[in-house]
Amino acid sequence: MDMHTLYLTVPLAPLAGAVIAGLFGKQIGRIGAHTVTILGVLVSFLASLMVFQDVLAGHTYNGAVYTWLTSGNVSMEVGFLIDRLTTVMMLVVTFVSLCVHVYTIGYMSDDPGYQRFFSYISLFTFSMLMLVMSNNFLQLFFGWEAVGLVSYLLIGFWYTRDSAIYANLKAFLVNRVGDFGFLLGIGLVLAYFGSLDYATVFQAAPEMASHTISLIDGQTWSLLTVICILLFIGAMGKSAQFPLHVWLPDSMEGPTPISALIHAATMVTAGIFMVARMSPLFELSDTALSFVMVIGAITALFMGFLGMIQNDIKRVIAYSTLSQLGYMTVALGASAYSVAIFHLMTHAFFKALLFLAAGSVIIGMHHDQDIRNMGGLRKYMPITWITLLIGSLALIGTPGLSGFYSKDSIIEAAHASHLWGSGFAAFAVTAGVFVTAFYSFRMYFMVFHGKERFHQAHAGHDQEGGKDDDAHGHHHGGHSTPHETPWVVWLPLVLLAIPSIYAGYAYIEPMLYGDFFGSAIFINHEAHPAMEELKAEFHGAGAMAIHAFQTLPFWLAAAGVGTAYFLYMVRRDLPAKIQAKTGILYTILEEKYGFDRFNDWFFAGGARLIGGKLWRWGDVAAIDGVLVNGSARLVGRIAAVVRHLQSGYIYHYAFAMIIGVALLATWFVQL
Numbered sequence: 001m002d003m004h005t006l007y008l009t010v011p012l013a014p015l016a017g018a019v020i021a022g023l024f025g026k027q028i029g030r031i032g033a034h035t036v037t038i039l040g041v042l043v044s045f046l047a048s049l050m051v052f053q054d055v056l057a058g059h060t061y062n063g064a065v066y067t068w069l070t071s072g073n074v075s076m077e078v079g080f081l082i083d084r085l086t087t088v089m090m091l092v093v094t095f096v097s098l099c100v101h102v103y104t105i106g107y108m109s110d111d112p113g114y115q116r117f118f119s120y121i122s123l124f125t126f127s128m129l130m131l132v133m134s135n136n137f138l139q140l141f142f143g144w145e146a147v148g149l150v151s152y153l154l155i156g157f158w159y160t161r162d163s164a165i166y167a168n169l170k171a172f173l174v175n176r177v178g179d180f181g182f183l184l185g186i187g188l189v190l191a192y193f194g195s196l197d198y199a200t201v202f203q204a205a206p207e208m209a210s211h212t213i214s215l216i217d218g219q220t221w222s223l224l225t226v227i228c229i230l231l232f233i234g235a236m237g238k239s240a241q242f243p244l245h246v247w248l249p250d251s252m253e254g255p256t257p258i259s260a261l262i263h264a265a266t267m268v269t270a271g272i273f274m275v276a277r278m279s280p281l282f283e284l285s286d287t288a289l290s291f292v293m294v295i296g297a298i299t300a301l302f303m304g305f306l307g308m309i310q311n312d313i314k315r316v317i318a319y320s321t322l323s324q325l326g327y328m329t330v331a332l333g334a335s336a337y338s339v340a341i342f343h344l345m346t347h348a349f350f351k352a353l354l355f356l357a358a359g360s361v362i363i364g365m366h367h368d369q370d371i372r373n374m375g376g377l378r379k380y381m382p383i384t385w386i387t388l389l390i391g392s393l394a395l396i397g398t399p400g401l402s403g404f405y406s407k408d409s410i411i412e413a414a415h416a417s418h419l420w421g422s423g424f425a426a427f428a429v430t431a432g433v434f435v436t437a438f439y440s441f442r443m444y445f446m447v448f449h450g451k452e453r454f455h456q457a458h459a460g461h462d463q464e465g466g467k468d469d470d471a472h473g474h475h476h477g478g479h480s481t482p483h484e485t486p487w488v489v490w491l492p493l494v495l496l497a498i499p500s501i502y503a504g505y506a507y508i509e510p511m512l513y514g515d516f517f518g519s520a521i522f523i524n525h526e527a528h529p530a531m532e533e534l535k536a537e538f539h540g541a542g543a544m545a546i547h548a549f550q551t552l553p554f555w556l557a558a559a560g561v562g563t564a565y566f567l568y569m570v571r572r573d574l575p576a577k578i579q580a581k582t583g584i585l586y587t588i589l590e591e592k593y594g595f596d597r598f599n600d601w602f603f604a605g606g607a608r609l610i611g612g613k614l615w616r617w618g619d620v621a622a623i624d625g626v627l628v629n630g631s632a633r634l635v636g637r638i639a640a641v642v643r644h645l646q647s648g649y650i651y652h653y654a655f656a657m658i659i660g661v662a663l664l665a666t667w668f669v670q671l
Contacts, residue, residue, distance in 0.1 A: 003054060334419070
């Protein structure tokens with residue numbers, strides 16, 4: 001098979017599975033639906049492995065597959081750019097997607113929308129692959145919007161639930177805000193560079209570095225700064241960065257498999273990938289890099305705080321995802337693009353693992369998601385327990401596990417950066433280590449240790465699970481003892497746990513300090529020396545793990561775990577007392593800093609107000625009142641007057657004719 005066919009196979013195999021499962025779901029049945037989609041993603045994963053081997057051998061590819069339209073000198077194409085950055089993303093997307101597909105067989109087994117769900121997740125995989133493989137802005141935008149659309153369908157998958165419909169609408173609208181900036185950025189690229197092809201734009205970028213643009217009279221900005229910030233606004237929406245982060249926690253309304261696929265491993269990392277891909281542009285604007293770093297730092301720290309008070313097992317992990325995306329964004333701002341992609345990869349493994357393990361807990365708990373109703377699950381669900389523990393240890397940066405290598409490298413990169421805002425960023429990512437460790441192990445201890453609370457929870461208030469039970473179509477009545485999940489659920493956990501343990505140790509040296517990414521990532525080392533400083537301090541993966549025990553992040557993580565253990569295992573009465581004492585602070589966190597309330601009041605309320613006024617004055621008064629009813633009334637009034645002229649008496653008509661002739665004669669005489 002030649003390589004071009006292989007490149008096409010990678011995105012088209014999941015698309016074929018999605019089409020068959022979606023259009024012929026009833027005919028092929030449940031087994032047929034999961035077989036074709038899993039087969040499609042498996043073929044895609046194996047093809048990605050072969051492409052990866054080919055790229056490692058030194059064969060990259062950049063070319064058009066299909067010309068969509070040509071307008072003047074600009075041709076809009078579907079094309080692939082296959083280099084090392086692309087292949088890393090292809091492997092991450094296809095591997096995590098494959099695990100999620102297998103897991104879904106167990107998780108969605110009782111759901112009436114089984115075939116539809118498999119069709120959607122396969123379609124999502126296709127969209128994401130088109131995004132990461134693109135060699136031009138047009139295809140990037142197509143993939144960008146397609147993952148947004150499919151995520152809308154997946155978040156609102158249980159469309160009979162009002163909360164799911166609210167969540168998917170919220171995700172869609174917030175992403176439109178980011179996408180508007182993204183589209184403006186692409187428009188500026190086309191206007192000034194005259195091309196949408198990456199290679200052409202990147203080649204011309206240094207010449208455009210001194211170019212300015214005037215958006216408001218008398219105000220000039222660097223063209224590349226404006227383009228980069230607009231493109232990053234797109235990333236803020238897709239990768240849920242402050243203040244466009246509000247959609248991601250609500251999107252937990254979708255089934256757990258998509259929480260793992262979309263909100264941990266793939267869609268939310270599209271923004272991170274895009275900024276890394278645009279490194280030749282971002283390197284020419286310090287202002288844009290500072291903006292990226294500060295936004296990432298705010299997200300990393302302040303979203304972590306919100307995870308500390310959540311009681312829904314999936315929302316704890318959702319806020320953790322927001323925080324970790326902030327870490328990746330800080331790395332991008334520090335020009336440590338390879339570190340951001342490295343963390344993207346390790347995070348994809350352990351965060352997908354955490355979400356799927358949480359889903360396994362939810363199945364074991366008969367669809368109760370409240371961690372206050374759990375406890376002591378370790379002996380009932382041993383595989384879920386050990387895999388979730390591995391995921392949590394990787395997340396908090398335990399020396400030797402994958403998350404440690406990528407997360408500590410981000411912290412070091414933030415300290416090494418000399419850009420404006422790097423001091424705040426370094427503080428935020430360091431303090432975030434304690435926060436991450438605290439909320440991760442608060443969840444872990446409340447779920448797997450301590451006394452069993454699910455018996456009284458199910459006896460007393462079954463409404464938490466009731467909502468989900470009904471949505472799934474399986475209500476378990478009195479069977480409230482948790483149980484280990486079937487092999488199709490726990491096998492993906494084990495498969496994801498393996499790279500969560502070793503991926504960091506194995507890949508840190510080539511990906512960060514070797515020339516792994518080659519020309520795929522461009523860094524101006526003179527202006528942004530962070531990566532050079534990190535390289536000088538690096539003495540091997542083993543030495544880094546041993547040295548970690550002397551560093552502040554390790555002790556902060558240990559303190560976070562210790563605090564969680566003390567509060568939720570030793571002195572269980574303290575959290576309630578702390579909550580009572582810190583009333584205002586707790587309320588601020590519970591209100592999520594007021595963003596949702598403000599958005600509902602200002603944007604949603606404002607839109608409703610404007611809509612109401614337009615309806616009242618535009619529709620009712622102007623269109624109905626004046627144009628439709630008004631014209632009818634006018635015709636009626638004219639008719640009422642004219643009607644008097646039609647009397648039916650001949651002498652009236654004769655009289656009118658005589659007067660008419662007299663008037664005409666008078667007019668002619670005057671002429």
